[in-house]
Structure formats: C-alpha cells, structure tokens
Amino acid sequence: MMKKLYLIFITLCLAACHPEETIINPQAPQSDLLPVAKIDYLIQETLAQEGAFAWSRVADEVLWSALVQSDSVLMVGYQPAGEQLVNQKLHTITVADPAWVQAKERVLDQILAIENGSREASQSVESLLLKEDDTLPYMEIKTASLAVVQYLRASPRVRYVEPASYYLQTPDPAPNQRVASKLSCTYIDDAPVPAADYQSLSPEVKASWNLFPLSIPQAWGRSTGAGITVGLIDTGTSPTQPKLGSEFNQGESQGRTITKLGTYQGDASDDLCGHGTRMAGLIVAPRGYGGTAVGVAYNASLVAIRGTGDVILDSRDEKRGVANALKVLGNSPDVRIISMSIGSLFSIGSVKDAIRYAYGKGKLIFCAAGTSTSFTTWAGVIFPARMSETVAVTGVREGNQYKRCNTCHTGSAVDFTMTMQRSDPDRTTLALPEAGTGLSTVGGSSAATALAAGVAALVWSTDPSMHRDAVYQRLKETADLYPNRDRSFGWGNIDAYQAVASSGAVAKTLN
Numbered sequence: 001m002m003k004k005l006y007l008i009f010i011t012l013c014l015a016a017c018h019p020e021e022t023i024i025n026p027q028a029p030q031s032d033l034l035p036v037a038k039i040d041y042l043i044q045e046t047l048a049q050e051g052a053f054a055w056s057r058v059a060d061e062v063l064w065s066a067l068v069q070s071d072s073v074l075m076v077g078y079q080p081a082g083e084q085l086v087n088q089k090l091h092t093i094t095v096a097d098p099a100w101v102q103a104k105e106r107v108l109d110q111i112l113a114i115e116n117g118s119r120e121a122s123q124s125v126e127s128l129l130l131k132e133d134d135t136l137p138y139m140e141i142k143t144a145s146l147a148v149v150q151y152l153r154a155s156p157r158v159r160y161v162e163p164a165s166y167y168l169q170t171p172d173p174a175p176n177q178r179v180a181s182k183l184s185c186t187y188i189d190d191a192p193v194p195a196a197d198y199q200s201l202s203p204e205v206k207a208s209w210n211l212f213p214l215s216i217p218q219a220w221g222r223s224t225g226a227g228i229t230v231g232l233i234d235t236g237t238s239p240t241q242p243k244l245g246s247e248f249n250q251g252e253s254q255g256r257t258i259t260k261l262g263t264y265q266g267d268a269s270d271d272l273c274g275h276g277t278r279m280a281g282l283i284v285a286p287r288g289y290g291g292t293a294v295g296v297a298y299n300a301s302l303v304a305i306r307g308t309g310d311v312i313l314d315s316r317d318e319k320r321g322v323a324n325a326l327k328v329l330g331n332s333p334d335v336r337i338i339s340m341s342i343g344s345l346f347s348i349g350s351v352k353d354a355i356r357y358a359y360g361k362g363k364l365i366f367c368a369a370g371t372s373t374s375f376t377t378w379a380g381v382i383f384p385a386r387m388s389e390t391v392a393v394t395g396v397r398e399g400n401q402y403k404r405c406n407t408c409h410t411g412s413a414v415d416f417t418m419t420m421q422r423s424d425p426d427r428t429t430l431a432l433p434e435a436g437t438g439l440s441t442v443g444g445s446s447a448a449t450a451l452a453a454g455v456a457a458l459v460w461s462t463d464p465s466m467h468r469d470a471v472y473q474r475l476k477e478t479a480d481l482y483p484n485r486d487r488s489f490g491w492g493n494i495d496a497y498q499a500v501a502s503s504g505a506v507a508k509t510l511n
Contacts, residue, residue: 042058043345052383063163073141077137077349081103091357104139111128129141186274188440191440207430223461225300229302231338233342234304237280244302261305261325264325280450283453305325324354326338342368366452367384368382372409392415458496
C-alpha cells in the first residue's frame with residue numbers, strides 16, 4: 001500500500017513539473033543587493049556604448065536589485081509554451097482563450113510555490129497579482145524574490161520580465177553630461193515672438209516660420225486633413241484652451257470633431273503639464289480667429305488621450321496609461337494616425353506589446369526620437385521610436401545643412417526630420433498656449449513628431465482608401481534625402497507639398 005501511494009505521489013510530481021520548466025530552489029540564498037548608483041552606472045554604460053537599454057540584457061542579480069530598489073513590482077509578459085510569432089499576432093490573440101489562461105495560471109502557480117517555499121506565512125495569488133491586462137498578455141506581479149526572477153527568466157511561458165518602476169536616479173558620471181530627463185512641464189506663454197517667426201494668414205491666424213521650408217502652406221492648396229482622425233497620446237489637453245474646445249470648428253476649420261479621454265490615473269483628460277496641449281495645437285489647431293498658431297492638419301479630427309503625466313515614461317501608472325491609450329486608439333476605426341511625443345530610455349514590454357497591437361490594427365505610429373534637457377553626443381533614439389513598427393522623427397535646424405536641434409537625438413532608427421529650430425535655439429515652433437489667444441513656442445523632437453503626424457494626415461486625406469504603408473511610402477519618396485538614407489537623419493525633411501501632390505515618386509524638380 002505504501003509503495004502504491006509513493007508511486008502516485010511521484011506521478012503527480014512529474015505531471016506538475018513539466019520537463020521544459022526550470023524549477024528554482026526557493027531556499028537558495030539571495031545575492032547581495034546592488035546599490036542604486038551601481039545599477040544606474042551599468043545602465044548608463046550600456047546607453048553610452050549601444051544607445052539603447054533593455055532589461056533582457058542584464059544579469060539576474062542586476063534586474064532583481066533594480067526590482068527591490070524600486071517598488072518590487074515586476075512586469076511579466078506571458079505566452080503558451082511553444083507559441084510562435086507572438087509579436088506579429090498580438091492584435092488577434094484573445095487572452096481569455098484556454099491556452100493563454102493556462103499559461104498565465106501556470107506561471108502564477110510556480111511563482112506562488114517559490115514564494116511560499118521561502119517564507120513561513122503563505123501567500124495567495126491575489127496578493128501576488130496586482131494587475132492583469134484584459135487584452136494583452138502581460139501582468140504586474142508583487143515580489144522581491146531573486147528565485148522568482150530566475151524562474152521567470154528561464155520559463156518558456158514568459159516573454160519578458162522587467163522592473164515596473166525603476167528609472168535612472170543618479171547623474172551621468174561623464175563630466176558635464178546628464179541622461180535625458182523629464183521636461184519641467186513649464187512653458188512661457190504670451191511671450192513676445194519676433195515678427196519674422198510667423199506669417200499672418202486668413203482669416204486670422206499665424207503660420208509658424210518653419211511650416212514654409214517644409215512646404216506645408218503650399219500643401220494646403222491640395223489638402224487640409226479633412227476626413228482623417230489623428231490620435232494623440234500625451235499629457236492631455238488644457239480645458240482653458242478654446243481652440244481645442246468650443247472654438248475647434250471655426251473659420252476654415254469645419255465639420256470635424258475633438259474627443260478627449262484619459263487612461264492615466266483615471267479618466268481625467270486635463271493637461272497638467274502643458275506638453276499635450278502644444279502637441280495637439282501643432283497637429284490640428286484651427287484656421288480661425290484670434291491670431292493663434294494654426295495646426296498642420298487644420299481640418300483633421302483629433303482623439304487626444306492623457307496617457308501620462310509627463311513626457312518620460314518611468315512610473316508604473318504611466319506605462320500602463322500609455323499601453324491602455326494605444327489599445328483605445330488601436331480599436332478606434334476612425335483613427336488612422338497615432339502621434340507620441342513621449343518615450344523612455346528603457347524598452348518597456350507592455351508598451352511594446354501595445355504598439356504592436358495598434359500597428360496590427362493598421363495604425364501609422366509616429367514617435368519622438370528623443371529630446372534631452374542638455375546636449376548629449378551619445379544618446380541614441382529612444383523607445384518606442386526605435387521600434388520597427390514606429391516612425392521615428394527628430395528635429396533639425398533651419399538651413400541646407402542637416403544639423404540636429406540643440407536637444408534632439410539622432411541615429412540610424414530615425415525615419416524623418418522636421419525643421420523646427422532657428423539658428424537661435426530659443427526660436428522654435430509657434431504653438432497654442434494653455435489658455436487664451438496668445439502665442440507659445442515649443443521645440444525638440446516632440447514638436448517635429450507632431451508636425452510629421454500632421455503632414456501624414458494631409459497625405460492620407462488626398463486618398464482615404466490608401467493603406468498605411470502607401471502613406472509612409474509617399475512621405476519617404478518625396479523627402480529631401482531620398483533615395484539615400486542618412487545614418488543620423490533618415491530620409492530627411494518631409495516635403496509636404498510633394499507628398500500630397502504625389503501618386504508615387506515625384507520628380508525632385510517639382511517645386
């Protein structure tokens with residue numbers, strides 16, 4: 001009888017422990033915790049050498065130390081063991097399907113076994129699982145265990161493991177340099193703007209100086225963006241800016257809609273930073289009255305989502321907010337274009353999943369290549385602009401020679417540039433202020449990205465039946481450097497007039 005019970009026990013153990021799983025000893029001693037300064041130094045070394053950073057490239061002990069030194073929350077992407085090409089089909093999978101549910105539960109069960117094997121008081125799945133996405137296969141797990149980290153990184157059911165909230169906290173050790181950091185979210189409104197920095201157009205708007213070398217006013221003779229909806233993921237829109245509210249339809253801007261949503265820390269859409277208001281204005285500000293700056297696609301509609309509190313995605317709430325915003329826009333049939341003048345020095349698995357989800361739904365996604373608060377010579381194109389599913393845009397100075405703006409990042413992942421800075425670095429693009437009918441200015445790759453998204457709306461408006469790839473092709477074939485792609489500036493400045501006039505490649509002699 002005892003022999004029979006023993007055999008049953010062994011059979012159950014074998015059934016529970018699949019041969020492809022690596023079972024971690026929960027009693028294994030924890031390594032020494034790395035201090036924050038050491039973790040930051042390792043990250044900055046990678047950024048300086050490679051221009052990008054991903055948690056998948058570091059040792060278990062480094063990832064675990066970053067986890068514990070932040071909020072002890074892991075972002076875990078899961079999949080059924082043996083599942084192939086998940087990235088290409090994220091827009092088609094259903095996480096409620098049995099295979100995906102079983103994979104998730106298998107991972108959770110093993111985490112629970114490790115956690116309970118290393119402590120006297122037992123935990124429950126509910127105490128470990130803080131959040132699971134209802135569309136994309138990822139979840140947030142509360143743990144401080146090195147053994148859990150090691151198990152997850154070895155499991156065939158896990159796609160990625162990342163500390164959910166770790167961000168750079170110490171200055172770059174290189175002299176006189178710092179890593180790109182958060183913008184201060186402070187802008188100067190109603191400051192005097194030189195008359196040379198705009199032209200007055202009918203009925204009563206100002207066209208920023210940089211729209212003209214990009215041939216945007218010339219393009220308006222053929223397209224104003226009518227019939228196209230642009231999605232904007234940023235810090236929201238100001239409730240006190242009427243051009244993005246009650247005066248959205250006025251003058252030559254008519255028959256369009258603006259929708260304001262929130263996915264960051266609730267459903268509030270109000271801009272508490274100022275960045276999103278300016279990006280929205282660059283894309284779709286009306287051609288109306290009051291002497292404000294006009295947007296590139298002044299007849300396009302807008303869905304503006306407050307997905308983050310500022311432009312750098314470092315908190316767990318911001319990452320979740322942006323991923324949720326991408327899902328909303330991905331599932332919005334009217335939205336063709338998504339503009340994201342936000343990002344991170346780190347790759348973010350949940351946002352990467354959401355980018356691929358929206359891309360799979362046919363969206364053309366523009367992302368900022370990166371803007372630093374001081375000029376850096378080593379920082380590369382940031383995430384998610386460096387993804388193949390996105391269109392990376394950066395800003396350059398006026399003139400025939402390509403020179404990046406004082407704070408703009410460049411690199412081989414850049415697709416396009418947009419002129420947005422004069423020789424004086426303080427003279428950038430005219431933008432809407434947070435309130436009233438005055439003027440504001442904004443620069444960096446953020447402004448360049450919003451301008452490029454507006455031009456894409458002009459192009460798509462000429463033939464709404466076009467596929468996303470055809471719109472990109474028009475932009476590429478009519479850009480300044482085509483057919484030779486520069487390793488820092490991509491295809492160069494977009495020529496809006498040639499792009500809207502083209503039904504394919506346009507001769508460079510066309511003016």
